[in-house]
Amino acid sequence: MAEELLVVSNLKKYYPITGGVLGGEVGVVKAVDDISFSVKKGETLGLVGESGCGKSTTGRALLRLIEPTAGEIRFDGVDVMNLKPDDMRKMRRDMQIVFQDPFASLNPRHNVERILEEPLIVHGIGTSAERKKKVAEMLEVVGLNSYHARRYPHQFSGGQRQRIGIARALMLKPKLIVADEPVSALDVSIQSQVLNLMQDLQKDMGLTYLFIAHDLSVVRHISNRVGVMYLGRIVELTTSSQLYSNPLHPYTQALMSAVPTPDPDVVRERVILEGDVPSPANPPGGCTFHTRCPRVKDKCRTVRPEFQEIEKNHFVACHLYNQA
Amino acid sequence: MAEVNVQSVPLKQTDEQIISPWREAWRTLRKNKLALVGMGIIVFFVLVAILAPLLAPYPYDVGDLKMKNQPPSEEHWFGTDYNGRDVLSRVIYGARISLWVGTFAVIGSVVVGTILGLLSGYYGRWVDTLISRIFDIMLAFPSILLAIAIVAILGPSLQNALLAIAVINIPTFGRLVRSRVLSLKEEEFVMAARAIGMKDSRILLQHILPNSMAPIIVTGTLGIATAIIEAAALGFLGLGAQAPEPEWGKMLSDSRQYIQKAPWTVIFPGLSIMLTVLGFNLIGDGLRDALDPRMKN
Amino acid sequence: MALLSYSIRRILMLIPVLLGMSIVVFSIIRAIPGDPALTILGEKASAQALADLREALGLNHPWYIQYFDYLKQIITGDLGVSLHSGASIAKEIGPYLAATAELTIFSMCFAIIIGVNAGIISAWKQNSWFDYIAMLIALIGVSMPIFWLGLMEQWLFAQELKWLPSVGRDNSRDPIQAITHFYIVDAMLAGRWDQFREVVEHLILPGIALGTIPMAIIARITRSSMLEVMRADYVRTARAKGMAQFGVVYKHALKNALIPVLTVIGLQTGLLLGGAVLTETIFGWPGVGRYIFTAIGNRDYPVIQSGILVIATIFVLINLLVDLLYAYIDPRIKYR
Amino acid sequence: PPTEPAKTEQPAQTPAPAPEPAKEGPKQLIVGRGGDSVGLDPIRETDGESFKVTENIYDTLVGYEEESTKVVPSLAEKWEVSPDGLTYTFTLRKGVKFHDGTDFNAEAVKWNFERWMDKSNPFHNQDGYYYYNDMFGGYKGDANHVIKSVEAVDPGTVKFTLNYPLAPFIQNLGMSPFAIASPTAVQAAGADGFTEKPVGTGPFKFKEWKRNDTITLEKNPDYWNAGYPKVDTLVFKAIPENTARLTALINGEIDLMDGLNPDDAEDVKANSELQLILRPSMNIGYIGFNVEKEPFNNQKVREAISHAINKPEIIEAFFAGLGQPAVNPMPPTLWGHNDSIKDREFNLDKAKQLLAEAGFPNGFKTQFWAMPVPRPYMPDGVKIAEAIQQDLKKIGVETEIVTMEWATYLEKTRIGEQTMFMLGWTGDNGDPDNFLATLLDKNNIDGNNNTRWANEEASQLMMKAKQASTQSEREQLYKQVQEIIFKDVPMVPLAHSTPALAARANVVDYKPHPKGSESLEKVDIK
């Protein structure tokens, strides 16, 4: 079994809600509510879920780009949560992030060279000439040309910008890359380009990915293992082939059935969920999915199901499997 | 814009293709006729101000009492005032004062406002609370009243008027910068800068400040327009420039009792204020269109 | 309920601001050089008389005692006594405020009616000649020094053409019986339409002088806000429903576009209250701006303090009103 | 005084149609002026704008003749002075009633004086009464207090006993602040409230006060001076801008205005619907030097500057000729003016030479404090300062004009912060002492002697003059004082201005008084 690069235990992130007569804190949004998982060296762990379920929050909390409310994060054996700010900054060489929005994640006032050079400058790597060379190399790696270096982000298409974002993350040769929906904003034909690029890079550079997406097919395609999130919790975590062939959690099942397939002949049994996702500010008690679950039982309404390993490498949080 | 195909149709690198955001804004601005008119007006007044000693046919502070309130004529294009001074010369020298006050008052408030705004927006917590409350309180006073009060404390003079105008405009810029910081802080590229391990101070100076420049410049330009009017208003109330300085507002106020007998002494300084202010407003409008990303698609 | 809680919160948020304002006002006044005792007694006073008066006025106490005395006073609604006239400020300021308020309201009505409609039509008929001319006028309007405009108006319409009266609020030969001190209202209460006309005539020149800048600003903001809103998806939805352009503009677009306009209206109303001092001086308007300005000249501490405080409070209240109006127009606000 | 064309008679011949043709019915007189009154309880007030109104509501025991300061009977029909100058017995006019219907009598006079003099009187103002304090040596119990007692001998007779003789006692009683108010009304309104609800015996009754706007008075039909007042309603309207006020007059919004810009005088004369009225002058506007400060502690410098001020041209330009160059710090219309002193001529060369002698061959830099507000004696301080500045530049004296708020200005010039400055004085009662001693006695440093000129000899002469018993003796002494002043040049007397007023042509019988305010009972509208 491969070595575990990242171990997350009981991670929580609650955002305060202010309001009321005095403008004080009147509640919390439980964006991430007690999740645990680990990522092995060299693998891709996918995180999938509907909008607002806490995927991005998880990704950012891991890197302490937002301070987690509670939990433990071990990265490469280091207790990330207890690092001092300065050590944390140094730590970031090894853990990078790629954002969803290729428009927003590049500073519009900096040219590509500057954007890519910046990580090196910050960590005091190389001389100016060396850095420039590295930038040129990296541009080639992500499929751009070095003559693009002097251009500004608005002079690139969405796919190209996403490549720049990836290049920036790679500049420091990190061990882990958190990819927060890197392809959601892209057209289908461009999406496949970027996915292929990421796969190639992983192979060449031995990268580890935490790949966040809401598109089940994309996640399944790129990931070794997939975690399904619902309302701030991971409800199922298993290998991607298991997930497709044997989804256990009713939510996963519904999600799979809802994905439209571009094949008119595929007739799947549809599970159309009723209603909307409840607000994370006011999540239902017990199992948070019980309000929409087609197989809800009394217990689900009151008791939060444990996140358990039902089969080897197959974790589920559902009372249906709890007796086992 | 971006080319069609990266792999198969490599394009040659030419300078033409590197369009920095500022260049882009300048291009847009150049196409804006009204903004060009505004720039023309301001360039004109700036030149007038710089070349005042060469352009002014007479000294601005010495006249001949026997020649008081003469209508415009060949010798005195804009006529003479109550002291027999040449109105044209005074208007010309007045350009110096108005541009000086407008520009420096705004620079003052921009500098102080930006610093406070950055501190307040980036550090949050009590710093933010304190600074924001002070801004709230300052903004709770109608600005001209506050300016009058400040000048009353410091004593009427051009410098003090400038100071007062700078002070009353601090919250405008402070709030602007603060809100920019707050929104930029959430932007992904700032998050990205933190993700590569950048220090807060560097983020503030390299990412947040440059990206706040556009609105600061726009608001600043429009602010100069306002500051010129405010300075003239203080001058008009006798709280700004002091005699015999040819400040336009003061000239208006001093000459207004002769408005029927010598309307030119009131019309020309007033027109000058209006034109200068109009010029800055036109440029400000143009800059907003050129720099404001919302208008850019 | 949400609206109520929102309102209460907004009102409570005023307290620190009001307190801060009172401190600012108080310290501004302490910092102003000049001796109120001398002001009262005038240029012919003897040294002894001045010293006695200073004592009597409590000007010898330490500043914090003076501040707390002052705070106690204003909380009980006592605005103090004018050093200059010896009258109670709370009583005295009423008619001044009414005069300024009447002028301000008149100006703002002028500014809003013309500004909003010009803005709407300009946005609707974007790039038409109306748009160009209206926006050019608006641009000149925002660049206009109001005191100059006031002088020019007075010169042209009162002195040269004699169309309108140049100063004051009413015809001194047939004065208004002041009840509310809003002369328009008073004239109507008296059922005197000839007086009503006179009052309106007196309002026109200062009203236009004061209203021009807000009018121009409102026209510009309305236009740009309308243009933005007209691009919004819901406007397209409305048109997709088959709605006529008029309904789209005046119903769907306007209500949304009004939100930033409202802010500007609130802000401008407050600014007019303070900025009226120039117009009031030129047009001999017995308003609160001139009252305070004169008081500064006279070192009439209590009047300056209370006057500025009253205006700032009104300003704050107007902004509060605007915020509450928002909540009324824009249902989303209540939840913020 | 400049001769006026026979404008006043013209309207009678030319039936100039006023914009508002004289209606049948109540006659209104609307007086436009620069500022509002401070209060209407005359004893409390010090400002001219208040007296302009109170003189129409109240009467004093004695009055002044039209256009002069000669004392004439008013509420007192006659009076007798005891030979030792310590007892004054007044016979009061009979049948006079206050506007509230109560009787005017000796008791009322006594009540008023007691209110004024006695600090413990419940209706005495806590801030004191400036004029009373000044004119009568303080209040009851003070060392120099003049009035020992006031007795109501019978309803028609009141007797004053003095602590020591005071020559101008009668003269003082005619001053506007010493007007007799209705005791009943004061008691009803309270000492503070009375200032807004004035009740006197005068030609007009108070009706309404809209602050900073108008004060409306109505005819007192029972006025003791039969046949007066002529108009039914008298309105004082505050219009701060001189130009706006004139416009209002031209447009017929008002009938009479004061504070006419001297520059506009010609236009008023030329307008057949208007008439120009001049107020006899009793003032002085001057350029003072703070003699305690460099370089003005040097007499030569002061003299040099006095040669560099072109009085005639300034008077022509800013007083529009409505004023005369001043030689001495008191107007020539007053007795005691030293006519034999010849003014220094305007001579820049001489000025330069004097400067060189003083040790400033290249001139110097200094501040020049200019008055921020127009006063009757100085229609436009800053503009005049600018004109003087131009001339001083020619002799190498660079001046920076300094202005500040009027109150600050007064305060700072009083404590001696100024260098060269500008101020003036309007006489209160027509006594030379009221000018010379007030402005230049060393005892008035920190008071109104803003030049801080402390000349032992002059001060002693002035003291002597105050106590001297005959006018000719006093006259001699004052002339001597003026010579000393002229020689030492603590100030450059600039002008005695003739304040200009304007009225619509149909206003008749308006006689402005030199002291700056007057009753308008005789004014009529034709």
Place this chain on the structure above:
Amino acid sequence: MSQPVLHIENLQTHFFTDRGQIPAVDGVSIKVHKGEVVGIVGESGCGKSVTSLSIMKLVPNPPGKIVGGTIRFKGEDLVTASEKRMREIRGNEIAMIFQEPMTSLNPVFTIGDQIGEAVRIHTKASKKESRQRAIEMLKKVGIPRAEAIVDEYPHQLSGGMRQRVMIAMAMACNPELLIADEPTTALDVTIQAQILDLMRQLNRDADTAVLLITHDLGVVAQMCHRVVVMYAGKVIEEGDVRTILKEPKHPYTIGLLNSLPKLEESQERLYSIPGNVPIPGSLTTGCRFAPRCEQAVDRCRQEMPELVAVGENHRSRCWLSV
């Protein structure tokens, strides 16, 4: 076959901008029959929305303008129809729903107001009747507590609910044609499934013709009878849903299908079409797809191919399929 409800022929809608004339829609022809669901697919910026807005004549003008072609709605040419006539048609005979349910509803009016308004514009219904109709429609689109929801504001509803409201509004006047411009793109999959279900049901019940615009081939497969594939302002392939998804002829369609990751099977590597989606207006001669096409020959770069029949009900714009 009967006369189509909608028959677009050679539609050309151009934008006139600072950067020149942009042919956003460049000769598009589409037919929609009664009861039929026709899908338009294509990547971002290919002109799908502009096509749909052209039908409603809601293309912002300036800068947009229909410069050629006809749009026949039940035989009547909408291109030449008056604005007044268009107003009668909009919302009544042709209704439209948009991609962004968050911004397509006016935030300051209640749901009831906005649905009722659609009714009142086209019928003489009173306020009360239109409100009744609004409640009825809300129930029809499966909104619980319809009586309460009518008085609520859009921000009080979730995205899925808002899109239901949009549909209710569109269906309120029983239109003959419903244009849905990416109605589910902004929604989560589970919600998307609900909305698609609803639309299918409405189409079946009311026999309304639907023009469904999407970039998701999966949605097309589930919803449509026929599909039109667009690329850079042009229709490049058209046919039955089965034909297009199973036996596409155009290299772009083929590439698009191949580049999709599949849920059912795991692929080592995805196919990817090289290059980028073209910027409209930036192209000159030849087939627009040629720069990205791996099979392109010289002719492709010089001549624009016609849309030609390649099978029954199947047309493709490619020299290779000719």
